[in-house]
Amino acid sequence: MTANPKPTTAARGRPAKGLRSGRDSLLGAATAAFADLGFDSADLRSIAAAAGVSQNLIRVHFGTKAALWDACLDAIIAVSTPATEQIAALSRNASRPVFERLREAIGRAADFYAAHPEARDFITRHTLEAPERSDRLTELLLRPAYEAIRPMLEEAVARGVIHSGHPAIIFALINNAVSPPASFPALIQQIAPEIDGTQAHKRMVETFAATLLREPAATAYGVEH
Amino acid sequence: MTANPKPTTAARGRPAKGLRSGRDSLLGAATAAFADLGFDSADLRSIAAAAGVSQNLIRVHFGTKAALWDACLDAIIAVSTPATEQIAALSRNASRPVFERLREAIGRAADFYAAHPEARDFITRHTLEAPERSDRLTELLLRPAYEAIRPMLEEAVARGVIHSGHPAIIFALINNAVSPPASFPALIQQIAPEIDGTQAHKRMVETFAATLLREPAATAYGVEH
Incomplete structure (x- = not known):
């Protein structure tokens, strides 16, 4: 073999x-x-x-085990950069309502994690690593992702599209909600067999976005915008 | 030593x-x-x-390694039962608005995880275990917690206090949001140094509850209730 x-x-x-x-x-x-x-x-x-x-x-x-870990992080950064850049572009696009742009950004982040489960699990695990690795991942991967979405989060809170909160806390909530572990569908099916397991991640992300974001009344938004 | x-x-x-x-x-x-x-x-x-x-x-x-794992789960169930029972009691207390009761239940679950970090990490990790352990934890610990909060979630969706979603999906979002890893304060401080690390978990839970739950207008609720 x-x-x-x-x-x-x-x-x-x-x-x-x-x-x-x-x-x-x-x-x-x-x-x-x-x-x-x-x-x-x-x-x-x-x-x-x-x-x-x-x-x-x-x-x-790679040289050392530490350098191998760094190389894994570099590879994950490389595959995540297109998603981060798309989210940054949504932040800059003031011509569309922030409600729509944020919903799209949340979907884009969820799609990234769903397409790269190994990256998702590596990123999730980093919170348990020693600071020399955990801080590095936060600095090189999570901080750019936060800066990409932050203008939209600030605008959403200012407009009441998100009820309240510091953008860093809201970013953590989003990142958390869109990256459930591989076993999430099995867990959901066990407590709610009526839910199709293949749809569990999608429904989680949709439910999260629908509960987080408050659609402004169309006319009110038009005036504000 | x-x-x-x-x-x-x-x-x-x-x-x-x-x-x-x-x-x-x-x-x-x-x-x-x-x-x-x-x-x-x-x-x-x-x-x-x-x-x-x-x-x-x-x-x-304990006998075997598998029996030791089961004994760890039993001990966690024992310390979590008071919180689960309190949440079930909130579900049954129809005399108070569901908005308030759910906010309290979310706080109670968050307090449990904050007070028992070893239980939080064991529960979080279970999603990576083989089905004979993962299913057991879901059945004996997460299902009772879900059943305890479920009536409130159904009522909240029916009243518009939660925008939409299947109660099992909303339960998973809540459980996720109130059990951030021990390193969460360090992550938040790294991307947002202005946030006091000792307040990070509390602010996460408050922000989550404030964004999830939509306070009905007092008069409208009075009529509905």
């Missing part, structure tokens, strides 16, 4: 194929291990085995 | 003191280990060491 550890997802026909696919496999396995066990308990031997490569490759590609 | 492992919190002057304090120490250490590492990765040797007792005592008191 492990005789040919080459991942089937490797890019075809590239000169550095072996190296590249080994590096990517290690990043994937390391992200999963750090997300599940935390930095201290994740071990490099198991990560290499899960990636189907020699443990020696970790040193070749 | 480990010559006298007797916990200082042991009840004084009871005949079974040594046994009792050993069992309680093991439960505390096991709850922390299962919460941090998950069932599979937590190891009995480290749990016994953290409890300051012989590993042999785990077998004496």
